[in-house]
Amino acid sequence: MILEVLAIGLVISACLAIFIDEAVYSVAALSGVFLFTSAMCAVSGAVFVAVFQFAVGIGTLAVLFLSGEMLGGKMEKKPKPKNVLLVLASGALFSLPAVFLSVFQTTNSVPPLSFGETLWSLRAGDVVLQGLVVLGVALGIGVVLFEKRRKGEP
Amino acid sequence: MDFVLLSLILLSVGIYGLLTKRELLKVFVSVELIATAATLNFVMLSSSAGIQVGEAFLVLAFSTDTAVSAVILALLVVARKKYGTSDIGELVKPAKTEDKEVEA
Numbered sequence A: 001m002i003l004e005v006l007a008i009g010l011v012i013s014a015c016l017a018i019f020i021d022e023a024v025y026s027v028a029a030l031s032g033v034f035l036f037t038s039a040m041c042a043v044s045g046a047v048f049v050a051v052f053q054f055a056v057g058i059g060t061l062a063v064l065f066l067s068g069e070m071l072g073g074k075m076e077k078k079p080k081p082k083n084v085l086l087v088l089a090s091g092a093l094f095s096l097p098a099v100f101l102s103v104f105q106t107t108n109s110v111p112p113l114s115f116g117e118t119l120w121s122l123r124a125g126d127v128v129l130q131g132l133v134v135l136g137v138a139l140g141i142g143v144v145l146f147e148k149r150r151k152g153e154p
Numbered sequence B: 001m002d003f004v005l006l007s008l009i010l011l012s013v014g015i016y017g018l019l020t021k022r023e024l025l026k027v028f029v030s031v032e033l034i035a036t037a038a039t040l041n042f043v044m045l046s047s048s049a050g051i052q053v054g055e056a057f058l059v060l061a062f063s064t065d066t067a068v069s070a071v072i073l074a075l076l077v078v079a080r081k082k083y084g085t086s087d088i089g090e091l092v093k094p095a096k097t098e099d100k101e102v103e104a
Helices: A002-019 A023-043 A047-071 A081-100 A115-121 A123-151 B003-020 B024-049 B053-083 B088-103
Strands: none
Touching: A002 A023, A002 A081, A002 B003, A002 B024, A023 A047, A023 B024, A047 B024, A047 B053, A081 B003, A115 A123, A115 B053, A123 B053, B003 B024, B024 B053, B053 B088
16 A cells, blocks of 8 residues: 555656746655655665665755756746646546556566675676766866866966 | 556656756756656566566666766756756757858
8 A cells, every 4th residue: 555655656746846847846846756766665675775766866856956046047936736736636647557557467487686696796787887987077077178278278 | 556557657757858848957857757767667576576686786777877967967057157048949049040150
């Protein structure tokens, strides 16, 4: 029962995040998406993923709130309660198929592996991914410095 | 309760936002929704099947997701600083007018 409630909340938050025009309200709705997702992961037994999702979500939201406040400018109009109610109703409607329908049957054909074993066996991919991230950051910094030097900026 | 359908619904909402919204912040929110849909699909499938490969893979995928977020936010800041707007339609306009001037 709790998973169904979380799923409905997740879809409603997603709809609010997309359909509300104001940036700050949209980011607030996105925080609901992260919260419901990590709660669903925790309830399903994936505690590690829930913690990671929560931590990454908090960091993203902090940056998004700051950028939304700084770059979004002054709040032009508040969302109308009628529109918010409409989005809430459509979000609840969209979540109904996931709650009441079932199209997938799980099979236990793959032998179970522990989280630690799997993470250890995927360490090469982890190193490559982190290397790509660091390389991307280094390239970005290099391009910015090169452009500054080309333009003669200090 | 079907998590594949739930992921599909989230993915649909994210793709709708990606296709219709012109604001870069909204595009970022749409990308986050699509990433969340993929996350949920991996986690729930691995949890229900009793294997933890999906969960371990996700911990690695979070780093990529964070890098994507950083790139979009950097684009947002640069666009706002250089052009004074973060509307994709407004950002494309100067390039078009410059092209017409060159052709003329």
